[in-house]
Amino acid sequence: MSPLRISAGIAAFGLATLVLAGCAPAAAAPEPTTEPEATAEALAPATITVYTSEPQAKIDEVVAAFNTVQPNVTVEVFRAGTGDLTTRVATEQASGGIQADVFLAADAGTFENYAADGLLRELEPADIDAINPDVVDPEGFYVGTRIIPTVIAYNTGIITEAPTSWADLTDPEYADRIVMPNPDVSGAAAYNAAVWLDEKALGEKWMTALAANRPVIADSNGPVSQAVATGAQPVGIVVDYLVRELAAQGSPIAVAYPKEGVPYVSQPVGIFADSDEVEASQAFVDFLLSAEGQKLAVAQSYLPVRSDVGTPKGAPAMDEIAILSPDVQKIRATQDAAVETFRGLFQ
Template identity: 40%
Template sequence: MTRILMLSTALTGLALPALAQTLTVYTSQPQEQMTEVIAAFNEDHPEIEVELFRSGTTEVMAKLQAEFAAGESPADVLLIADAVAMTQLKQDDRLMAHPDAPVEGIDPALLDAEAMFFPTKLITTGIVYNSSMVEAPTSWADLAAPEAAAQTIMPSPLYSGAAAIHVGTMVQQPEFGWEYFETLAENGAVAGQGNGTVLEAVARGEKAYGVLVEYMAMNAKAQGSPVDFVFPSEGVTAVTQPVAILAGTDVPDAAKAFVDWQLGRAAQEQSVAQGYFPLVAGMAAPEGYPEADSLSIIGADNAALLSDGEDVKMEFADLYGG
């Protein structure tokens, strides 16, 4: 269910100056984390009041596109788990360049050449499992076995940007392709909506295995949930949760301040505390995680992810329902 949350600098207990600016952020990052993000941002920028719209990436993008079709969007900044969607917005001239953004320490391969959007963290997709029900799997192939597939749930690319990247990336790989997802479906695997539905199903024991972004599983484990996470032997798919400024913003300085803060040390340290891999070189991964440079990341053809995105969603819906 789409939810609208209005968060302001009241979270910090600081009074706004008379010339305060209001910044509207559309995001797919979990609500409780964004509460922390905005509170920390307002410690450095009490003059900027933040209004937040939060939902899954696919629903955020649908809202944004509907607003564009109607004339304009109130959004100033977009923070979503989908560089492919950002690429589409860039091609449609919907983003504003920010060439002065502080990108020191970030792998240049992750940066947009025209400085239209910027990575904020590394999020990988692997396997969550209920550690009180089953032994740990080791590979993506393990999930395709009939006994495992019947106990597997995954997020749908119709709701989750990370899921769209995951499915799109996996079907590009010769060793997986659509055959892998067809086998999963034939053997009883199901799709939920977003990543939250997957975690809930596995944590409650409704399913033994799930396809999930790592930080949700690791955070739940740290909080005592009977789950654990596997980085599969074949590798993980990954997104960078990019942030961008919308071209139609009427508060460009506030928008740039938010982007700059997201790329800075304070935000990266907060991301690690929230269970994300950092993007800035020299920062340690969260406790219990492998170091980011040790991960095997399954490569993707981003141009194909963009051109094939709708076909991937339709094919997935045909297999698992819309």
């Protein structure tokens, strides 16, 4: 099978993005407005390792904010795309033991697999009742930390009439003008492929028609958003927070939420079963879900998983977005096949 069609310029940008471990400059962390976390009992000195797909600048902000609450906990971070992270976990598991304590990455399907294999311990989040129940694993092994929809982005200097649906992207007028992430690299893109194929209004017929427009396949969401912002490709399929960040920086880029509905990932977090630092790891999870942690997520342009912290500037409320929420178990079971279908069509 021939390789996916990847623009050399975008591929190079994607490599640089991975090396620099960031997609776009992160928003500044918010000034604390409350002090409840400051009263949390300080833990004894401990070191935890976090594997994450978060952009480096953003996870650095998270760690810094966490350390204002738990100054004795050292957080070591390994950052990579979800696909690379799962490969690393599998390699470590086969060679004697997973080296991470906490996993914070893109899609619930990965966590479902880990839970089924006994790799995760049950969580005991401190403020779980405040969390959107749609992002909470009913069995308690993981919980979402932010809402990240995949949307249509477009360059406002090139596109005068924004596409309003996924179906619009199959119109011949968008031939050779679309860019989207590679599901072999991006966990969110792999999840999206399965969701699209599961959706009756879309399915393989839509995906085949989209492929006929010959989209450029970039490594991940970061290079996709940059390609749209620069006009290299005027339309992109990408996570929404990157569009907000670039627009805030002055780029000619805007977002459209397709009327058929948008797939989303919730950047779940979980603790590996063989972690030696359970208390410190649980404290890190608790911080991510706390009001202060979620205010930081909002400042970083994410939609939050709790309703008492506001939303990013320019972002719609969740009840204004049509959301595709398929059965997670079904998506988990079909995701590998969906990625294979994607490879076969977008070659």
